[in-house]
Amino acid sequence: MSSVPFHRVSHSSRGIVNKDTLRVKVWRSATRGLAAFDVPRHESQTVLDVVTFIQRQLQPDLAYRFACRVGMCGSCAMNVNGKARWTCRTHVSKVAVNGELEIAPLSNLPVIKDLVTDMSAFFDKWSRAKGQFSGERTRHDDFARVSPESAPRKAADAGIECIGCGVCYSSCDVVTWRPDYLGPAALNRAWTLMNDERDTQARERLRAVAGDAGCHSCHTQATCTERCPKHLSPTAGIAGLKRMTMKAAREGDL
Numbered sequence: 001m002s003s004v005p006f007h008r009v010s011h012s013s014r015g016i017v018n019k020d021t022l023r024v025k026v027w028r029s030a031t032r033g034l035a036a037f038d039v040p041r042h043e044s045q046t047v048l049d050v051v052t053f054i055q056r057q058l059q060p061d062l063a064y065r066f067a068c069r070v071g072m073c074g075s076c077a078m079n080v081n082g083k084a085r086w087t088c089r090t091h092v093s094k095v096a097v098n099g100e101l102e103i104a105p106l107s108n109l110p111v112i113k114d115l116v117t118d119m120s121a122f123f124d125k126w127s128r129a130k131g132q133f134s135g136e137r138t139r140h141d142d143f144a145r146v147s148p149e150s151a152p153r154k155a156a157d158a159g160i161e162c163i164g165c166g167v168c169y170s171s172c173d174v175v176t177w178r179p180d181y182l183g184p185a186a187l188n189r190a191w192t193l194m195n196d197e198r199d200t201q202a203r204e205r206l207r208a209v210a211g212d213a214g215c216h217s218c219h220t221q222a223t224c225t226e227r228c229p230k231h232l233s234p235t236a237g238i239a240g241l242k243r244m245t246m247k248a249a250r251e252g253d254l
């Protein structure tokens with residue numbers, strides 16, 4: 001996408017640019033370039049508010065995605081001035097540079113249209129990493145009792161709040177270099193399940209993440225952890241998977 005020269009188009013909502021106006025460049029698929037818009041500034045304005053203004057007032061065919069507006073669903077993630085973020089929780093005042101914003105779709109994912117990416121590969125990798133819980137109890141059994149104080153429970157808790165937004169995946173250089181790499185979110189999910197005492201697929205999951213495109217491809221520079229809006233640390237979980245797979249390999253248990 002970045003190799004295509006940007007085609008700039010200008011649309012003004014009020015005809016003039018002043019300090020109460022934000023200059024916003026937005027990726028449009030039709031022209032394979034950035035289109036520029038002038039958007040009125042408001043107090044407490046979020047980047048999602050800006051995109052919504054453009055779609056409602058200036059370009060009705062602009063495609064973008066959101067649902068909850070409060071940082072719960074993860075669907076509004078986009079690149080804002082070069083970094084992946086939740087747009088609904090990103091205030092313009094924190095990210096605008098000289099009154100300007102550049103908004104593009106998430107990196108490392110195919111673009112369906114404008115700011116909307118196809119997340120299929122992202123979620124397929126959760127499946128490849130055996131990111132589904134597999135228990136053995138039935139509805140007729142009592143609930144499992146897992147102590148909140150146990151070390152595995154604490155490790156699982158530390159990664160469990162992932163909402164699958166793709167910010168970490170979009171920020172990961174290794175995914176860019178080798179698209180088959182499972183990536184931080186799928187590996188973080190695998191780590192939480194490896195620490196779930198009720199799960200029965202530990203060996204299969206370790207095999208799934210130990211391969212060439214798995215945890216050992218991570219370079220541990222922690223961009224995923226730095227960018228995760230939930231303040232999770234996929235890097236720490238991946239390091240845990242590296243230790244587990246090495247131990248299992250040494251013991252002939254992989």
Ligand code: SF4
Pocket residue numbers: 074161162163164165166167168169184185188227228229230231232234
């Ligand atoms: S780990 Fe964080 S950044 Fe990555 S998908 Fe989950 S919530 Fe989003």
Ligand code: SF4
Pocket residue numbers: 171172173174175183184217218219220221222223224225234235238
């Ligand atoms: S620490 Fe690993 S998973 Fe996270 S961004 Fe870097 S290479 Fe990707």
Ligand code: FES
Pocket residue numbers: 066067068069070071072073074075076077086087088089
């Ligand atoms: S719209 Fe749901 S997290 Fe932003």
